[in-house]
Amino acid sequence: xxxxxxxxxxxxxxxxxxxxxxxxxxxxxxxxxxxxxxxxxxxxxxxxxxxxxxxxxxxxxxxxxxxxxxxxxxxxxxxxxxxxxxxxxxxxxxxxxxxxxxxxxxxxxxxxxxxxxxxxxxxxxxxxxxxxxxxxxxxxxxxxxxxxxxxxxxxxxxxxxxxxxxxxxxxxxxxxxxxxxxxxxxxxxxxxxxxxxxxxxxxxxxxxxxxxxxxxxxxxxxxxxxxxxxxxxxxxxxxxxxxxxxxxxxxxxxxxxxxxxxxxxxxxxxxxxxxxxxxxxxxxxxxxxxxxxxxxx
Numbered sequence: 172x173x174x175x176x177x178x179x180x181x182x183x184x185x186x187x188x189x190x191x192x193x194x195x196x197x198x199x200x201x202x203x204x205x206x207x208x209x210x211x212x213x214x215x216x217x218x219x220x221x222x223x224x225x226x227x228x229x230x231x232x233x234x235x236x237x238x239x240x241x242x243x244x245x246x247x248x249x250x251x252x253x254x255x256x257x258x259x260x261x262x263x264x265x266x267x268x269x270x271x272x273x274x275x276x277x278x279x280x281x282x283x284x285x286x287x288x289x290x291x292x293x294x295x296x297x298x299x300x301x302x303x304x305x306x307x308x309x310x311x312x313x314x315x316x317x318x319x320x321x322x323x324x325x326x327x328x329x330x331x332x333x334x335x336x337x338x339x340x341x342x343x344x345x346x347x348x349x350x351x352x353x354x355x356x357x358x359x360x361x362x363x364x365x366x367x368x369x370x371x372x373x374x375x376x377x378x379x380x381x382x383x384x385x386x387x388x389x390x391x392x393x394x395x396x397x398x399x400x401x402x403x404x405x406x407x408x409x410x411x412x413x414x415x416x417x418x419x420x421x422x423x424x425x426x427x428x429x430x431x432x433x434x435x436x437x438x439x440x441x442x443x444x445x446x447x448x449x450x451x452x453x454x455x456x457x458x459x460x461x462x463x464x465x466x467x468x
Contacts, residue, residue: 211292211456218456221289224317225455229439230404232411233319235371237298238462239435241428242371242411243324244351247300247317251286253279256308286317293456296463297323301348306356320347328368335364360384367413373424376413383414399425401432404439 211218228237228247235241255269255276269276283302290300299322305314326343329336336342341350354365360381367377376399383394397419401411411432421429446458 213289213292217285217289219452220285221293222453222455224289225293225459226453228319229443229455229458232401232403234403234439235411235432235435236319236321236324237459238439239431240321240324241431241435242321243328244318244320244347244369244371247319250317251282251315252312253283253315254311254313255279256311256313258308258311283315290317296467297321298459298463299347301351303348303351303355318351320351322347324371325350325369332368335368372413373422373428375422375424376415379416380414399429401429402436404436404443 211221213221224247225237228234228245231246231248232242233245233247236243236245257265257268261268286302290302293300299320301318301320303316303318305316307314325347329341329343329345333342339353341353351369354362354369357365363384364377364381367380368374372380379396383396386392386394395417396414397417398412399415399419399421400408402408403410442458442462443453446454448454
């Protein structure tokens with residue numbers, strides 16, 4: 172009788188697991204469909220700004236994060252500078268860093284709030300847009316970077332390079348804003364290595380850049396280098412690019428990234444024409460939503 176009960180219990184568990192798995196898959200599909208059909212809860216001005224922001228990213232290297240799987244993270248090609256950082260007259264631990272009486276501070280706060288609202292509204296599924304402050308401050312000026320993150324691809328990098336990212340306890344599922352902020356405020360060469368992986372550069376290029384930096388620290392001499400250039404809509408050079416040793420010959424890895432990117436770029440050139448409507452500007456958000464709706468089918 173005990174064996175029979177055990178067998179029956181196992182059957183119940185199996186049925187429950189199968190039903191739960193099916194429901195989970197249905198829920199994921201449902202969530203994906205909802206996320207790609209959502210309406211932006213933004214003002215007309217903010218919607219126009221969001222489309223302009225997205226178009227700028229798509230025309231640059233963010234294309235390979237938003238409409239492809241080549242870059243776990245990309246700059247959206249936009250950065251902001253605000254006079255809210257400490258200058259040489261301030262001290263570590265000082266409370267009153269910015270003047271609360273200045274009208275300009277209110278404008279800064281409103282601008283940052285607006286961009287946070289836009290990035291939150293544009294985020295869905297595996298796409299996450301974030302606004303992150305740079306660590307360094309120049310003469311009281313604090314810079315911010317706008318980034319797009321592919322959480323699924325970032326999880327792959329955290330898994331693939333667990334021996335490196337594990338030192339901070341970063342594992343698949345780590346919140347990307349936490350990850351990027353922690354990395355941004357880390358020591359230089361750890362920062363270089365982490366950003367190299369997250370920005371989608373091949374391991375050999377990341378190793379070269381870090382070792383070149385260490386050599387320069389030790390020998391006080393710049394390590395000569397070449398650059399491997401991958402084209403974007405805005406131009407063929409200076410955007411999706413990484414450093415390689417002087418005289419380096421492209422490997423199969425480099426060629427694979429290059430040819431995948433070229434295919435994505437050509438598809439985007441064709442797609443781009445369909446979302447530019449006379450008198451209505453470029454509907455970048457609709458392009459992105461339509462792409463992910465098709466992909467989720």
